Amino acid sequence: MSELRKDPVTGRWVIISTGRQKRPSDFHLERTKIIREEHCPFCAGRESMTPPEVLAFRQNGHQPNGPGWDLRVVPNKFPALQVEGSLDREGEGLFDRMTGIGAHEVIIESPEHHKSLATMSEPEIERVLWAFRERVLDLKNDRRFRYIIVFKNHGAAAGATLEHSHSQLIALPIVPDFVREELDGAERHFSAKERCVFCDIIRQETASGRRIVHDNTDIVAVAPYASRFPFEVWLLPKHHGARFEDAPRQSYEGLARMLKWVLVRMNRALESPDYNLIIHSSPLQEDVNDFYHWHVELMPKLTRTAGFEWGTGFYINPTAPEEAAQVLREVRV
Amino acid sequence: MSELRKDPVTGRWVIISTGRQKRPSDFHLERTKIIREEHCPFCAGRESMTPPEVLAFRQNGHQPNGPGWDLRVVPNKFPALQVEGSLDREGEGLFDRMTGIGAHEVIIESPEHHKSLATMSEPEIERVLWAFRERVLDLKNDRRFRYIIVFKNHGAAAGATLEHSHSQLIALPIVPDFVREELDGAERHFSAKERCVFCDIIRQETASGRRIVHDNTDIVAVAPYASRFPFEVWLLPKHHGARFEDAPRQSYEGLARMLKWVLVRMNRALESPDYNLIIHSSPLQEDVNDFYHWHVELMPKLTRTAGFEWGTGFYINPTAPEEAAQVLREVRV
Numbered sequence: 001m002s003e004l005r006k007d008p009v010t011g012r013w014v015i016i017s018t019g020r021q022k023r024p025s026d027f028h029l030e031r032t033k034i035i036r037e038e039h040c041p042f043c044a045g046r047e048s049m050t051p052p053e054v055l056a057f058r059q060n061g062h063q064p065n066g067p068g069w070d071l072r073v074v075p076n077k078f079p080a081l082q083v084e085g086s087l088d089r090e091g092e093g094l095f096d097r098m099t100g101i102g103a104h105e106v107i108i109e110s111p112e113h114h115k116s117l118a119t120m121s122e123p124e125i126e127r128v129l130w131a132f133r134e135r136v137l138d139l140k141n142d143r144r145f146r147y148i149i150v151f152k153n154h155g156a157a158a159g160a161t162l163e164h165s166h167s168q169l170i171a172l173p174i175v176p177d178f179v180r181e182e183l184d185g186a187e188r189h190f191s192a193k194e195r196c197v198f199c200d201i202i203r204q205e206t207a208s209g210r211r212i213v214h215d216n217t218d219i220v221a222v223a224p225y226a227s228r229f230p231f232e233v234w235l236l237p238k239h240h241g242a243r244f245e246d247a248p249r250q251s252y253e254g255l256a257r258m259l260k261w262v263l264v265r266m267n268r269a270l271e272s273p274d275y276n277l278i279i280h281s282s283p284l285q286e287d288v289n290d291f292y293h294w295h296v297e298l299m300p301k302l303t304r305t306a307g308f309e310w311g312t313g314f315y316i317n318p319t320a321p322e323e324a325a326q327v328l329r330e331v332r333v
Numbered sequence: 334m335s336e337l338r339k340d341p342v343t344g345r346w347v348i349i350s351t352g353r354q355k356r357p358s359d360f361h362l363e364r365t366k367i368i369r370e371e372h373c374p375f376c377a378g379r380e381s382m383t384p385p386e387v388l389a390f391r392q393n394g395h396q397p398n399g400p401g402w403d404l405r406v407v408p409n410k411f412p413a414l415q416v417e418g419s420l421d422r423e424g425e426g427l428f429d430r431m432t433g434i435g436a437h438e439v440i441i442e443s444p445e446h447h448k449s450l451a452t453m454s455e456p457e458i459e460r461v462l463w464a465f466r467e468r469v470l471d472l473k474n475d476r477r478f479r480y481i482i483v484f485k486n487h488g489a490a491a492g493a494t495l496e497h498s499h500s501q502l503i504a505l506p507i508v509p510d511f512v513r514e515e516l517d518g519a520e521r522h523f524s525a526k527e528r529c530v531f532c533d534i535i536r537q538e539t540a541s542g543r544r545i546v547h548d549n550t551d552i553v554a555v556a557p558y559a560s561r562f563p564f565e566v567w568l569l570p571k572h573h574g575a576r577f578e579d580a581p582r583q584s585y586e587g588l589a590r591m592l593k594w595v596l597v598r599m600n601r602a603l604e605s606p607d608y609n610l611i612i613h614s615s616p617l618q619e620d621v622n623d624f625y626h627w628h629v630e631l632m633p634k635l636t637r638t639a640g641f642e643w644g645t646g647f648y649i650n651p652t653a654p655e656e657a658a659q660v661l662r663e664v665r666v
Contacts, residue, residue, distance in 0.1 A: 007559035009518040009530050014559045015649040080649045093537045094530070095558045151641045159640025176647040185342040197342050197427070204426045225428045226340035226347045228644065276641045299644045307492025308484045308609045311561065311632045313646050314509040316348040316413045 002081060002100030004174060012177045015080050015100060035162045037113045042164035044111035050074040054105060055134055057127060071131050072108045079104035080170060087144045087173050103139055103171040107131050108164065116154070116165045118263035118272075126256035128167065132279065133252070135169055136245040140284050145171040147179060147283050150244070155274025157301040175283045182280065183292055190291035198293030202236055211325045214261050218254025221262050223321030230303060230319035231270065231328070233262055235296040242292040244281040255296065265331040266300060273300040335414060335433030337507060345510045348413050348433060368495045370446045375497035377444035383407040387438060388467055390460060404464050405441045412437035413503060420477045420506050436472055436504040440464050441497065449487070449498045451596035459589035461500065465612065466585070468502055469578040473617050478504040480512060480616050483577070488607025490634040500610075508616045515613065516625055523624035531626030535569055544654050546661045547594050551587025554595050556654030563636060563652035564603065564661070566595055568629040575625040577614040588629065598664040599633060606633040
């Protein structure tokens with residue numbers, strides 16, 4: 001079983017697998033073996049290769065865990081955290097840990113192996129967002145959980161081990177550090193100014209236009225001022241709200257349209273890069289607040305030369321966000 | 334010229350290159366082209382291929398910028414920050430920036446192309462540490478700088494673009510976020526307990542022994558309790574001190590011996606992995622403090638499946654530090 005452990009200096013929590021004893025040969029560099037169509041457990045007709053589904057959108061008359069579905073959500077077969085068991089907290093001198101209680105699910109976004117978010121229709125992308133919402137609303141009922149990370153690793157360079165288009169969610173008994181930093185920053189801004197910092201960003205970026213990638217009725221896509229990565233893009237809903245799962249229907253419609261718009265152009269401009277996509281939303285058990293603003297962060301993997309950035313969180317970005325926004329705006333589709 | 338920009342939500346500073354306008358084709362995935370011996374600018378006899386040296390250890394009678402050296406430090410030919418110019422700070426609504434003033438230097442650790450820290454003698458490794466110290470002491474005189482990151486990217490997966498063994502240092506006009514978090518955590522611990530948290534870690538780890546990799550008279554190598562990465566190792570000096578550059582001579586001797594010990598075993602156990610090595614030390618212009626404790630963090634690159642960890646700083650580590658420490662302790666050399 002895995003554990004959550006807290007670093008005694010920084011207070012950062014990490015998930016550590018303390019499972020089976022490994023042999024030294026198990027530690028060698030994992031060559032990226034991505035699972036392709038031939039052995040894909042996510043394709044229609046191979047439902048028995050996954051754990052039983054926890055959610056599916058299927059056509060009428062089709063049975064669970066068989067074919068005839070448009071989208072399935074299943075528990076991760078190799079979960080980072082597990083649902084069964086009690087959440088035990090323990091100290092050992094300086095150190096703090098919890099049992100690795102949580103949920104780790106996979107959202108299989110399409111029955112077709114070769115579809116991707118970029119090649120799906122807007123309603124198909126929107127369906128994926130509704131599935132995220134439904135799973136978050138269900139998992140919120142479990143009071144052990146404090147935060148749910150919904151994310152997508154697309155492609156081997158982004159950490160995907162399966163080619164078939166899918167997202168993941170991890171429900172955690174703690175609030176991760178990166179979320180806490182954003183919340184604290186947003187709260188400071190709100191305390192000082194009585195305004196949401198993300199709403200302020202939308203206003204200032206829209207007025208200047210230099211870092212705007214695209215703007216539709218519900219979502220603004222912006223290359224953030226202090227981008228960590230080349231072509232990092234934030235998708236900010238215009239309708240202020242702290243939680244992804246409480247957003248109005250039109251935010252999902254707008255987000256689906258915007259994801260399609262951005263991914264198609266990113267693929268064209270940057271030769272279909274691998275990417276990570278992360279939904280940033282409020283913690284589960286804190287009061288709905290006025291200061292936070294849910295959004296999506298999209299980070300293509302263009303440089304493998306991320307050196308010490310990886311361990312320090314200190315970033316050197318060779319591409320100015322103004323250039324990135326301009327390149328994406330000027331793509332002809 | 335590059336800029337330092339501050340994220341208006343988290344307060345994190347990033348370095349952004351705002352140099353020459355690029356064409357879209359410049360943004361494609363950088364295939365890792367590592368520069369090998371044939372074209373290596375760091376080999377003895379090719380001194381004219383680098384900018385003029387700022388420090389060299391050479392045998393008597395040899396002229397600067399010619400052969401006959403054991404170690405050279407030169408400005409980075411493609412610096413992330415530049416020394417010339419004034420440090421201008423500017424706000425633009427929500428956003429804060431500074432001109433990209435700083436220093437970016439390369440420490441060429443050996444005249445021989447195929448030496449690495451693991452294959453150098455202990456005195457050769459110690460020489461590298463003395464060069465770090467000398468450059469830090471010199472750059473400290475420039476009052477524009479607040480922090481100096483000394484680090485090593487070894488191998489393409491760790492971000493190196495040259496094969497020849499080298500380290501880098503970047504002098505910054507800000508204190509990076511990851512340093513600030515460590516300082517704040519160490520200060521909290523000290524305020525509560527009147528003890529250094531790193532000294533406490535050394536005591537507790539030495540007593541339990543489970544995560545100790547190796548222990549010599551001056552340095553303890555430990556797989557940290559909340560390791561972010563498989564086989565992450567911290568090298569902690571037993572002599573408490575906040576700054577790397579103020580450490581006593583025996584700490585450098587001990588660190589050189591420990592680096593050799595650990596790297597040789599890591600190479601044996603893990604098939605010579607690429608790695609990042611980072612010196613964590615106190616900011617330059619703050620009073621020498623009692624609460625911080627300089628140390629070295631070593632992170633082999635064993636998994637390429639770092640997905641969303643990269644953008645979030647939230648880590649899932651498949652290898653418990655107890656296993657990693659045991660594997661390294663049991664390597665036969």
